[in-house]
Amino acid sequence: TLGAVSACGMVPACRTLDTISVFALTADDAWTVYSILAGYDAADAYARPIPLGTPGGVQPGLRVGIPTPGSREFFGDAAAAAAFTADCAALSAFGVRLVEVDLEPFYAVARLLYEGPWVAERYAALRGLIETTPEVIHPVTRGIIENARKFDAPQVFEALYKLADLKRATEPVWNDIDLLVVPTMPRPYTVAQVLADPVRLNSNLGTYTNFVNLLDLCALAVPSSARADGLPGSVTLIAPAGQDARLLSLGRQIQAASGLPMGGTGETLPALAPLPAAPKEARIEVAVVGAHLSGLPLNGQLTDLGGYLVRTLETLPEYRLFALPGTVPPKPGLLRVAAGAAIAVEVWSLPSTALGAFAAQIAAPLGLGRVKLADGSTPLGFLVEAEATHGADDISAFGGWRAYLAQRK
The missing domain is CATH 3.10.490.10 (Gamma-glutamyl cyclotransferase-like)
Structure with a gap:
């Protein structure tokens, strides 16, 4: 969740949208690190007092949103589409209720990140560098950030107004679901493919996540299954701000059921440590x-x-x-x-x-x-x-x- 971890000392990309992520071999390890990092820091102007929460068992009848078939995008990768369909079917084993969600309003928010003036915030973070020694910046990165010069101040406010409208359009979705499960990425690309078309393919890779920070949501990505071609599959769990513990409660179960080893180590995933049953809230x-x-x-x-x-x-x-x-x-x-x-x-x-x-x-x-x-x-x-x-x-x-x-x- 934005503001849950202090950003003091972090080199920002977009300061108003940045959050420090945790990469780990298991969901439980990620939670352990996050629980140590999290805490309000008055020295960070964007910090918020976000309750940490307590992971537990998966609540019976948890309402899990999945993209409607018409709003799923895999850019022609049939194996990725099949893997996600199987991942959705596997969710039923956890006693959850699946609810289809049209992702188009979320995609409209994601397009703002690449097409709108938020790139100007990246320019602000690197202004001293890009205006003095731009040659030290990777040419692709430099090319993206230099696009900030085409936006003027009124366009920034217009984009903020549009974001507020789009955020309001997505809010009713959370009346019907407790969390959203999407593919972590629509399809894998080789390094050579990305080098040949870096901006477009990187944008594609963020199809299901570019909207998360703009909408003040939290997210957890976990391994879910092996694709038919042997490449790993993954899903991302998304919920409103402050619901990180709820994501962990289901995400750790998804990873445990995947049968996949721990990352590239080849080592077997350890058995899940027991957690208390999810408390029944009055x-x-x-x-x-x-x-x-x-x-x-x-x-x-x-x-x-x-x-x-x-x-x-x-x-x-x-x-x-x-x-x-x-x-x-x-x-x-x-x-x-x-x-x-x-x-x-x-x-x-x-x-x-x-x-x-x-x-x-x-x-x-x-x-x-x-x-x-x-x-x-x-x-x-x-x-x-x-x-x-x-x-x-x-x-x-x-x-x-x-x-x-x-x-x-």
Whole structure:
């Protein structure tokens, strides 16, 4: 995770995006080193107080995203495609639930790294060198960095705005998955191939990872299987910032099941040291009907506290939905009545410890109470004070807030 390890003393490439990586023969060794390195350093302006977390067993039902077939890219390498398909099938043995994810929004972010003005940050890191003795820099590297001169200050801000838009476009993905598994690289290349076309092929190699730091995600690459042609296969596990321990919990199991030796040593991978079972976190369900729905303005109040979407359904036909005037952002109010309508809701799971922080953000006339749903459950959910519905438009006929917003467009 960006900011988890102090960058003091590091020679930067892109200072705002850099994180020091750990290379090791086993996932457990990598975690040992990372756990020693990690810690907030006030001397590093980009350091953040990131909780280390504790690896454990793989949580049953862990939602693992994999690229949709249409968003997988192997640049013509059939062996790489087959290896990743086999890796995805093997994930089921760990008791996880696979969810297909369209990676195109992530690829759009990755293109910014090579096509946008972030190259100017690399220029800033080497400015004293490139403007005095450029001949000492590898010509390929120099050629890439010198492209920074074509960008002006407004283009930098335009790229930052575009990144913010693209980041927002990817956020809903994490409502449906706990982590993402992708190929570490789309295909291998020989040294001769890279020397002949260094910029394009290096960009290809980063297809599945160039977006990670730009989106403030964390990642772990582990050996996964041997390809049919004998070359090694690998997958990368990706999750939101601070979830390094969750990645390690699954990644170490993937490596152990791969049957591959430790790197190029040829030595057998040691048996996994036992770890405690993943703790069962106390959570509570919350039914939302309006601005907290997926993709709507206040949904971040749920996701920022570790919430994720559990199910989408309707209430019992005992409610009326009102468009509350003067609310910013616009919000509806759900009121229980003797004879009403079924209203569409989303049920979200929140850590129990986060409920107080979530409730503190709810402004009158809304509050939390028990909501009766069509599946028989009665989670906490948003309800409105009856007084606030006087004079408000009754929008129950639309069946839900999304349908009401759609007709307003």
